[in-house]
Amino acid sequence: MNNRLDGLTDGQLSQRLRTDGLPLKIGCFDARIRTSGLELATLAHSLYRDYSLADDDGPFDFHVRVASPLARRFTRPQAVFHWDGGQPFEPLPAGLAFPLLEWGINWCIANRAHRYLMLHSACVEKNGDAVLFPAWPGHGKTTLCAALINRGWRLLSDEFGLVRPEDDLLQPLPRPLPLKNESIEVIRGFAPDAYLGPVFPKTRKGDVAHMRPPADSIARAEEPAVPRWLVFPRWVADSPTKLEPMPGPEAFFMVATNAFNYEVRGEAGFRTVTRLVRSCSAYRLVYSNLEEAVDAINGLLN
Template sequence: MRIGELSFGQFRARLAGEGLRVGIGPFNIRIQTQLKSLAKNLHALYAWYPLADGELAEFHAQVVPKHSLRRPLTPLIRFLVDNQAPFPPAPAAHALPTLEWGINLAIALRINHLLLFHSAAVERNGHVLLLPAWPGSGKTTLCAALMHRGYRLFSDEFGLMAPQSAQFMPIPRLMPLKNQAIDAIRKFLPEAVLGPEIHGTQKGTVAHVRPPEESIARMHEPARARWIVFPKWVPNAALQLESLPRSEAFLLLASNAFNYEMLGESAFDAVAHLVRNCECRRLVYSDFDSALAALDRLTDD
């Protein structure tokens, strides 16, 4: 059963009660909150995700009210994961991005049976295109454009690789566009479903893109990577999609993975295998059309 099949009343009752168990990629997450505005946003943006009733949840996330003597007139919330608060209190209006960042943080810190690249990942023609990049490189924006042009979304944030099988696991989550990227995607992809614009967060204005239904329906179909492209958005830059030496690709990937040192030799083997079996490129772009055309050519069968 999918979340969208629940009425808002049923959905909110679950969130406010025992918690809503939702399957997102290889993980089940239990979410609890009594915040109506957050419930409304989640009901709309999580509509395609399956319920994970009766299944074990890897993460227990809560968004709870927080009363502050220093800010008595500002409604505040606190994000908790397994009763730990990784962030300071945030305005209640920031509940959605706080929840989404909190879940990402929990995944990044706790998952060590998979190699976690800080990377967007999409699939085309049966193979994964990995787009590793640091924040500010435009990977979420590029990923949003790709997934609305026929690529299957794995993630805008995590490349989840099983070290032994070299398979990548999809984890299609909401994609937080920031600041000018919001208008850029609204213009380029009028069909994209975006959540509300949330202003004044620690990363500026944020709006979340809902992943396509098909990407969520196929989120248990892994695939191996065939292309690794390190993207960088540079204003007014001419398109460049150039080959990257494998030694450099290895270094960039190893330093990009959240848990490379934690996994030790198995991570070294996994990155070596990945680099040997993928075409490695560096992409500089300033407009979506030329970047998408270049990536289409790269990933054509």
């Protein structure tokens, strides 16, 4: 029996989202997702088709629901994100229900993954070795990550670098990649075969379109990788590509300040960051040309 989401028809998926909820494996997390008053089945089907279903009976790491309040379904309908009974965000227009669901799931992960050192970082892997791209929003990490996974790298995550403190390996968490603004057309041009969902205009982060992760990355979501390189990317318009070594203390500072839970983990966080920085080669990458940036990252393998 196909235990993947693409084993369901649109109708079955829609019904599960509206009733008992869809039990979904998202990397190392099991989530139950429900919707009410909103039709997200077709989009979820196309972007999540390669994901496995979780056990119907749970347990679940989190329960989420995106709902349109009945009173607001007829004039300026809204989407509200619910997490384990709470409502952590302001409502958004109903047309932004899917991006809201995606941000909400990330928010749940950020609140539930404290057993890992959780870096705000994209991560990709090849031949068992991984590159982390810790960066603040707007520095081009998702775009670079999207490019690399269309050139033979495995997606571990575009958002969370989950470092397991017990063995210092990276735990994969492949999720749809939210491309923003100019990056949408850049990736369409760079990887015409990549599947991108619809563009959601004028979100708080500008225009957003989600790229479906490669099926192989999802299938290998339980296969950890060894962190080898820390690359701190920055997209700068018209800049030549520069990949320069970064000294250890600076890399330490950058990793620690890009960790969601460095302070929560206390001394254990300090120890994990230290081991990570000592075991990786660290670089600063400035780029504007995506092909050149991919070549520079491929060059690390040599």
